[in-house]
Amino acid sequence: MQTYGFVGTGELTAAIVEGLRDEAPRIFLSPRNHDIAHDLAGRFPNVRVCRDNQEVLDSAGTVVLAVRPQVFRDVLGELTFRPEHVVISAVAAVGLDELRRFVAPAERVVRSIPLPTASRRAGRTAMFPDDVVARSLFESVGDVVVPADEATLATFSAATATFAAHLDQLATIAGWMAEHGVASEDADSYVAHVFGELGRTLARHDGTLGELARKHETPGGINEQFRTAVRDPERVRRALDDVLARVSGQ
Structure with a gap:
């Protein structure tokens, strides 16, 4: 054994x-x-x-x-x-x-x-x-x-650096709900449930992540409004490049 x-x-x-x-x-x-x-x-x-x-x-x-x-x-x-x-x-x-x-x-x-x-x-x-x-x-x-080589493995490692940021955003959403009258424990449990179930949907999805994102918004709807307001892909890419340099020993 x-x-x-x-x-x-x-x-x-x-x-x-x-x-x-x-x-x-x-x-x-x-x-x-x-x-x-x-x-x-x-x-x-x-x-x-x-x-x-x-x-x-x-x-x-x-x-x-x-x-x-x-x-x-x-x-x-x-x-x-x-x-x-x-x-x-x-x-x-x-x-x-x-x-x-x-x-x-x-x-x-x-x-x-x-x-x-x-x-x-x-x-x-x-x-x-x-x-x-x-x-x-x-x-x-x-x-x-x-992955094909060790350099590509570092890209996987850099991607895992996003976990805390994702969870922090969820904490911010729950905190905002509490500021608007929702009991803190209800806000936490609601956000955890909603995004936990979204994670299960993500795990079962066999298309691209972009396709899944589009399925969760309608033109002119509130999901599109929020995504447009907070989305900054270049800032995310720059932050990931910085992490990748660190985990690659550069």
Whole structure:
């Protein structure tokens, strides 16, 4: 049976571990985030919290790196990898060449962009290069997309930088409703429901996103009015270009 070790025990690690619950592989966790690590170990009998990160590597055949880019070099500089390790990195803005230097003599190295929806086995993980072990892991918690090259993977990474902005806009809408007399809890639940259902429509739609947007507005209607007022595609593109430069190490 495959064994997985997670160096870094934050929300993404928790999402993947929760998504793997029906697979029940042996999972070894970093002790760094005590609350998350021990909560997972308490809920899943196949999960164990290790004394330190080196014990994670010593216990597992596949190692998932899920630490912040700011501490990546310090954390990995203290670790010893084995040649047979499969190393899957979820660390943004750290390319394959640098990863290979830190995890040598391990040679099988994959970059990935896991999503929180892995907890519901609804993830869509972009990864590069393709690897049977990494693919098996991420197909256990959703599906997989493999771009043509590492530079294209960075584009996927930049796109994920839009999550907080989207949620912040929803919070602004709910806050505006509250300012106009709607109870705050009703405003939050209404906006969450409306856009949650819109997300389900989006997941089932097999056309382009532009086509779906047009289906939700009529000429001269209020959806067109609002979209026209707030839409600034060039500003969005410039912001994404800036993020792409950052995650590409430029």
